[in-house]
Structures are given as structure tokens and as C-alpha cells.
Amino acid sequence: MRPVTMAGEQLLPVVAPLAPLFPEGGLRRGTTVVVKSGGTGVTSLALAVGVAASQAGSWCAAVGLPALGLVAAAGLGMALERFALVSHPGEQWPAVTAALIDAVDVILLRPPRGIRSSEARRLTARVRERGVVLVVRGTWPEGADLSLSIATIGQAGWRGLGQGYGYLQARSVEVTATGRGAASRERRVPLWLPGNNGTVEKRRVALEQAPATPAAASAAG
């Protein structure tokens, strides 16, 4: 028996630059968000989705991502003391994910290859019932409430790295969100992911047109 919750509690916050991607400006509890493979920055984007909820006091967990860069996660703003990692769930991953659905608010899942549709459906139903947000990095056989895909802008998209000098500072990307219901209209947001200080930043489109990035300039010349 769950207590009656107010409408505001049905939404978990997302960081301001990502908010335009979500039809309600936040993560609706009980939904599944798929971050599609392809392009670069998929891991950063999947992490960034949960950052604001983590900062607001929610527990987050990552399943099946042994190579997750935790310094980068901390840089994006994830509260590491409330970020549980189950790197090697092995065959037990559906049981582990189910247990996490009861325990935390945001789950970052990388499903193994060949995930069965029935398993995905069962988890999605449980997510909906428990009011958790499931962020899937990779492919998900069930339909997602919202799918995000990422594309880099410009050649390579990175700013700060040249031919033998500089260092990677910021990457300009464009994130596209499609979904069903209220989210069916396609939304695009230009972002710096990561931005200069490691977090997600909104990218003004005027900047994109200026050939200011040394990487792009030197590659062109």
C-alpha cells in the first residue's frame, strides 16, 4: 500500500540543460529512458540524466558497467556516496535489477547482449509499479517512454585538442529525444557534454557556427 503522492513528487529533477528534452521538464517516476548506442558520449549522457536527482538526495545505482569512469561521474555532479555500483551481476542481472528497483530511485542499466523481451517487459512493469526511473544504456527490446540519441557536432566535436598541443576540454553534441504520448514530438538540444568544468552545459547555437575550436580549425587547414 503506497501512500498518496503529490504531483510534484512524481517528477525527479534533471539538470537544467537537459530539461527541454523531457516533456514535463523532469524525469517522470515509473518511466524507462533509453540512451541509444551509436555516436560518442552515450555513457556521459546516461550518467547526466540521473545527476540532478542524485544531488537532490536520491539514491542511484549502475548495473553492468564495470568500466564506468567514476571521476567523470563525480565531475558531472553525481553524489558518489549515494551511487551504488553492481559491476558484475552476471547471470543474476534480472534479480539484481529487480532488487535495485526496490532500493533506489534511478537505475542505470547496461543490459547484456541477447536480452529477452519477456525479461525487459517484466522489469519495465516493475519500474512502473515502484515509481523508479530506469535509464538503459544500449538496446532495449521493449518500447521506451523516452529515447535519447546523441550526435557530435563538427568534425570530432572536441574543443581544446590540437595537433600535438592542448587537451580535451569540451565536446559539442546534439541530443535528440523521441518518445511516445506527450513526448512523441522530436526535441533537439545542443549541449556541451562534458562542458569546460566537467558538467553538462547548454550550448548556444551561435557558438557552433563560429570555427573557434582549434581541433576543427587545424583539421580543416
Add this chain to the structure above:
Amino acid sequence: MGGVRTLVVWCPDWPVVAAGHPATVPVAVVSANRVVACSAAARLDGVEVGLRRREAQGRCPEVIVIDQDPGRDIRAFEPVVAAVESFTPSVEVGRPGMVSFGTRGPSRYFGGDRTLAAQVATAVDAVLAPLAAPLCRVGVADGPFAAEQAARAAQVAGGQAGRAGRSGRAERAGRAVAAEVAVLVVPPGRSADFLVPFPVRVLERPDLADLLTRLGLMTLGDLAALPAATVLARFGSDGATAHRLARGRDERPLAARTAPPELAVAAELDPPAERVDMAMFVAKSLADKLHEVLAARGLACTRVAIEAETEHGEHIVRLWRHDGALTSRAIAERVRWQLDGWLSTGATTAGVTLIRLTPDEVKPDHGRQLGFWGGSAAADDRAGRGFARIQGLLGPEGVVTAVVGGGRDPAVQVQLIPWGDHRPDASVAPPREAPPWPGHLPLPAPALVYPDRVSAGLHDGDGQAVTVTGRGVLGSVPARLTIGGGSAVEVVAWAGPWPAEERWWDEQSSRRRARFQVCGADGTAHVVVLESGRWWVEATYD
């Protein structure tokens, strides 16, 4: 009137002994960058408890620095407790390195406090001898506090114990037996006199001691001379407790009482648990249950008895004490240390079949004010229960949280801590406030850091492998990157080499690497490393 006649066995520098270092080697045990214990040799060079790690290393450059590990301390302490337990069954472990018991029964049986103390010291020294540990100190006095001070004051000097007492008054009040054991017995009723010359800092209340010192109350005698009501009015309940201690009375509030037996909780394990993690699953829920039972009565537990029975009918009990109230987490932690000790030292010969937790001493719970809206406590509990369940599935290492510290590599900077273990508090500092590590990767950090780095190839325009000389000079310009046998990707931007030479003073663990950041035409960016002539991808900016 004084407290319960108590015998305290104190093993000096226990964390050092537990780590397996003899007293003759300079060792400092650190926690959160502060020295919490050091060996006698380190103390001779000026290392003190409370120093920063750097200061300690400055005073004694050859000091071996080790991290504190309460689990290791208690595991190693188990034989000592067993030795003391051969004298009396109701032994209390205050903390690793200190064990106490009431002398009323055993003292009569063994022929007086002094004989008992000497016998206990001999038995414990016999256990410590193979570890090359300093001799234990035994003190007997009224109440655990006075007994602890007596144990600390007991000295072995040239075969004569007790010579180097803290002051003339201390020696008059309590004479020690002359033997090769360090024993100090304070006669009954003289504990208050014995405590008079001790400085107020032995109360282990730093804030209060600081205040008292500034008010000119330097010793316990000064504090004890004040009227109890005045002390309570000026310093509050903490001051009143300190005052009671200074007067040689019992530290525990008088209201502490023996719990009625129905508060005990027990669980049978079927099949018997032969590993700690198997038993822990049950123990954790038992601790929660005990906590619930106590909370329903408005009680908090200050001492808990942990009992275990094995398949072979062995029955072992141990008492654990905590200054504050034991939370369910703290109880579960102690059960784990204890079971770890029993199962790994061979105190048990078969699997554990029964675990019983008995609240040995309870007091009214004054509680903790929760946030008005339930706050984070409810979410933390919910998360904790879920993680415990996963640990039941995957083992204790299955669920971890990360702590970011210093280091040059993104992989080295992260320390993974199994859920339920102690998380160092220093972790909270974000990485960019960390001390400088010359040659570390600039932020932002890569989002994928491979636990097993991936073999790669970096070639120049002519298809030759890119080389770096011993002096860090690049042989040719990188043009193509191949990762793990995949197809080559054109390099559009790169930077490096950033040489990282680590631990060059140590043959075993020294590493020389040259790092590059490489950005491919397909938008991928990697940290590529050249080590011993081979190229690797260490991390990806995904």
C-alpha cells in the same frame, strides 16, 4: 561509593601489533590522514597520535605508514580475548586492544586482585610473545574508567613494574607488584585519590577538556573537588558524566539495568554457515530485529552479547560495548567482525548453526530527531535493505560505492568500498580540490575507464608505429589509431606525450608510461598509453 571493581587489560599500540609489526620498527597507523596509533620506535622519533601523516613522516622519515582497519585489529585481538576468557566467562571488549571484566568472582577464586592481575598479565603476555608485541598492562580499580587509567599507568621499567607511576600521589594510592609483568592495582575505595593527579584530557572529551583547562581545572582532582550540582549546571550532562568519572564512580549512567531476557533475538542457520557472508545475511536481519524490539520499548542498547553455536556443539559468547547507543548497523558490523574472527582463526571447527544477540545492557533511548518530512533516513534504509539483498546474491563485494582520491590515473583515483564497510570521510571532497598530482590527466575525466586496458596501435602516416624516446621525445606524428584489432581510425587531433614516471624508487612497482590524448575522425577520444614499447587504450571519453 565507587564503581564495580574492574580489571582492564590494555595492549599498547594494538593497531600496530595487529598489522604484524614489532615494536622495534617505526610504524604509524593512520586514518583520515591523522596518526591514530604508532609503535614505540616511532614514538622515540617524535611521532605522536593526532599528527598529520606528513608531519609524522617528517619527524621519522623511515616510518612505515599503514591504514587503519578495525576488522584486522579485532581479528588479531581474538586470541588475547580468548586468553582472558580462560579466567572468567563474562569478558567485555571495549575496543580492539582493550578488554575488561568485573573482578568480584574471579578475584576471590584466584586469591585477590593482585594475584589475579599478575596471572592475567602472564597469560596475555604469553599470547603476545610470538607477535613481538609490547607487554600488556593490567590495571584493577573501582569502575572501568579508573581501571583503564590504572592499566595505562602501569609500567615495566627494568623489570620493576609501577616504578614510573605518573606522580608521587598515584604511587602512594596504588602500589604495583614487583614482577616482569606490568600491573597496577588501586586498593578498593581509593580510586578517586588515584585519579587526582591525572590531566583532564584522559577523559577523552577533547572539547570539554579544552574548556576545563582554560578555566584552570588542569587535573581530575580539580574537577572532582567541585560540587556535582554546579558542574551539571555549568557543563551539562556531558560535564556531569566527566565529573562522575573524575570522582572514581561508574561511567555508565546509574539507570543502566540488565535487560529482561525476552529481548534476545536468535536465528537458526540451516544449512550451517561456513563463511562469514553466509552468516552475515542472517545476522544483519537479526540486528535489525533486535533494534526494532528495543525501539518498540524506547530502549537503546549499550552492550550486546553475540552468541554463536556450531554444528559440533561449540558455544561461544562475546560482549561488545559501545559508548553511544548501538544502532542496528553498528550491531551488524560487530557481528561480522566477531564471526570473521571466529571463523578465520579456527575458534570454531564447524559451520555456525545459531546466532543469538542479547542486549546485555540497555538504557532509555533519547532518540534522534528526524527531518520533518521523513528526510533521507527512510530512503537510506530502503537502499540499505536492497543492497544487502544483492550482497546476499553476489557476495559482499557485489555492491560497492566509490571514493575519489588522489592519483595520476582515472583508475587509481577511485577506490571501491563494499557496501556496509566504513567509507572514509575525506571522500566528500570533489576531485578538483585534491592535492596536485604532477602528470595527472586534465579534467574533464574520461567516462569509460577500462579495468583491463585494451591493446592498441598508434601509427604515423607511413604506417610505422609511433615511438617515444627515453627523454620523452616523439618519433613521428600519429596518424592512425587501431583499437583491439578493429579497423584503423584517422587521428584528427592529439596531444602528448605526457610522461608519467611513478614509484621510480621502487623496483617492483615502478612504472614509466607516456600518455596521449587522441581524438579520432569518428568523434571518439581516448587516453592512449605507451608502456614498454606497447600501446594501450586506458580510457575513453564516451
